[in-house]
Amino acid sequence: MKLFVTDLDGTLLNADHQLSEYSQRTLNMAMNMGIPVCIATGRSYGDILGILSGLENMPYIISSNGASIYDNQGKKLHSISIPMDQTRDIITYLKASNLEFEVASDEYTYVTQGGLDLLRQELEDLGAMESAKRQELENDVLGLVLSQGNLKVVDTLEDVLAQAKEANSISSISAYINKIHKAMEYFSMDKRIRTFSSWKYNFEMTSKKTSKGIALTYLCEHLNIPLADVAAIGDNYNDLSMLKVAGIKGGMANAVPNLLSIADYVAPSNDEDGAVKFLLKLMDDMGYLYK
Numbered sequence: 139m140k141l142f143v144t145d146l147d148g149t150l151l152n153a154d155h156q157l158s159e160y161s162q163r164t165l166n167m168a169m170n171m172g173i174p175v176c177i178a179t180g181r182s183y184g185d186i187l188g189i190l191s192g193l194e195n196m197p198y199i200i201s202s203n204g205a206s207i208y209d210n211q212g213k214k215l216h217s218i219s220i221p222m223d224q225t226r227d228i229i230t231y232l233k234a235s236n237l238e239f240e241v242a243s244d245e246y247t248y249v250t251q252g253g254l255d256l257l258r259q260e261l262e263d264l265g266a267m268e269s270a271k272r273q274e275l276e277n278d279v280l281g282l283v284l285s286q287g288n289l290k291v292v293d294t295l296e297d298v299l300a301q302a303k304e305a306n307s308i309s310s311i312s313a314y315i316n317k318i319h320k321a322m323e324y325f326s327m328d329k330r331i332r333t334f335s336s337w338k339y340n341f342e343m344t345s346k347k348t349s350k351g352i353a354l355t356y357l358c359e360h361l362n363i364p365l366a367d368v369a370a371i372g373d374n375y376n377d378l379s380m381l382k383v384a385g386i387k388g389g390m391a392n393a394v395p396n397l398l399s400i401a402d403y404v405a406p407s408n409d410e411d412g413a414v415k416f417l418l419k420l421m422d423d424m425g426y427l428y429k
Contacts, residue, residue, distance in 0.1 A: 139173070139367060139368070139369045139386060139420050139424060140174065140363045140364070140367040140368065141174045141175075141176060141198075141358065141361070141363050141367065141368045141369070142168065142173060142174070142175050142176070142368075142369050142370075142417050142420070143175075143176040143177075143178050143200075143354060143368060143369065143370040143371070143380060143384065144175070144176075144177060144178070144370070144371050144372070144413045144417075145177075145178055145179055145371065145372035145373060145374070145376075145377050145413075146177060146179040146180075146181060146186070146189065147179065147180070147181070147282065147336065147337075148336075148337060148372075148373035148374055148390065148392060148393075148408050149371060149372050149373045149377075149390055149408055149412075149413050150177070150408070150413045150414070151189070151408060152408055152409050153277065153408065153409050154277070154281075155281065155282060155285040157189055157190070157192065158411055160411050160414070161411050161413065161414045162192045162193065164411070164414035164417065164418060165193055165197075165414060165417075166193060166194045166195070168414075168417055168421065169193070169194070169195040169197065170194065170195070171421075171426060173417075173421070173426075174197075174198065174210070174361075174363075175197040175198070176197055176198035176199065176200060176354070176357065177190065177197050177198070177199050177200065178199075178200040178204075178350045178353070178354060178370070178372075178377075178380055179200070179201060179203075180202065180203045180307065180309070180336050180342055180376055181201060181202070181242075181247075181286065182201055182202055182242035182243065182244060182245075182246070182247050182286075182288060182306065182307075183199060183201040183202070183206055183208060183244040183245070184244060184245045184246060184247075184287070184288035185247060185286045185287050185288045185289075186199055186201055187287075188287030188288065189287065195210070196210045196211065196212060197210060198210050198357060200350060200353045200354065200357065201244070201306065202242050202244075202306035202307040202344065203307055203334075203336075203342060203344050203348070203349065203350055203376055204218075204344060204348040204349045204350045204351070204352055204353035204354075204379075205217060205218055205219060205242075205306035205307055205344050205345065205348055205353075206244055206306055207353050207356060207357055209360075214244070215356075215357070215360060216353070216356055217244075217306070218306075218344075218345045218347050218348045219304045219305050219306050219345065220305040220306075220307075220308065220331065220343070220344065220345050221305075222299065222302075222303075222304075222305065224330060224331070225241060225299065225302075225305040225308065226299055228308050228325070228331075228343065229241065229295055229298065229299075229308065230295065231321075231324070232308075232310050232321065233295055235317065235320070235321055236256065236317070237256075237310045237312055237317060237318075237321060238253035238254070238256050238257050238283075238310055238311055238312065239253060239308060239309070239310045240253075240283070240308070240309045240310070240311075241298050241302045241305050241307075241308050242305070242306050242307045242308070242309070243302050243303060243304045243305070243306060244304070244306065245288065246288050246289070246290040246301075246302070247286050247288055247289050247290065248290050248292055248297075248298045248301060248302050249283065249289060249290070249291055249292075249298075250291070250292055250293065250294060250295065250297070250298065251291055251292070251293060252294075254280075254283070254291065257280050257283065257311065257312075257313070258280065260312060260313040260314065261275055261276060261280065261313060264313055275313050275339075282311070282340075283311060306344070307342055307343060307344045308342070308343045309340055309341065309342040309343070310340060310341055310342075311339055311340045312339060312340075313339065315338055315339065318335070318338075318339065318340065318341050321341065322335065322341045325341075325343060329346065330345070330346055331343045331344065331345065331346055332344050332345065332346050332348070332349060334375050334376045335374070335375050335376070336374045336375065336376045337374055342376065349376075349379040349380075350376060350377060350379050350380035351378075351379025351380045351381075351382055351383045352379070353380075354368065354370070354380045354383055354384070355383055364385070365383050365384060365385055366385035367385060368383075368384040368385055368386065369384060369385070369386035369387075369388065369416075369417075369420055370384035370386070370387060370388065371387075371388030371389065371390065371405060371412075371413050371416050372388075372389070372390070372393070372397060373389070373390040373392055373393040373394070373397065373408065374393065374394055374397065375394060375396065375397070377397060378396060378397055378400070381397065381400055381401070382400065386402060386403075386420070387400055387401050387402045387403070388401055388402070388403045388404075388405055388413075388416045389401030389403070389404050389405070390404075390405055390406075390407060390408055390412050390413070391404055391405065391406055391407040391410075391412060392407045392408055403416060403419070
């Protein structure tokens, strides 16, 4: 293994979207021992930096589902965004469909106040459901949006377009899965963009020219690392492309069946530090000593 690649939400982060102390210590140890680490996530670059602030060394970063690639010194190596005229068309459709939307640049993730109010209203409308289900939705739907450290709340769609300047990715979240599926079906017909879901309450869009797998291939060419020597782990549909190109494939116990079907190794869940336990197993196989 010459490069270890991990997703964030549902993989390296726990259900509260936090990096545990154990996972942080393990990543610090691995990088201090000379093992290159790469974070590959749908989150934007500015958000990732906050999550990883406790790490002693900077990992390589693939952000916005492959739209931007950064080296371990914070230098941008490559970026592919959705053109702003197309971004306008996409978010106009989402707003008309009564869906919340987020536009991610490297620096900020933009959301409208109306979008946040819509999510809160959806949860309020579902208030009659059992408390456990309500808590899951609050954590998975609203909680994930608000967990983004670089979230910038603006008033209108026009404010998003004026301030974002670039759209590395566009995403939408709803407590109503049928609304998500309908919008995904609509955008899947657009040959300019790539649509996918990173969990059941959302869908995301990037340029058709990128994905986690395409970005990982680019990074490995830059680093002169054979893909056969890359270990990657994830949990959801947006991780499939990078697992398909990685030589060593890990899936979380909480992963979707499609991903588990191609995994060489199934790690414990994200609430059990499964991603770094996969890393420790690989280090053990390579003869590294660790505590």
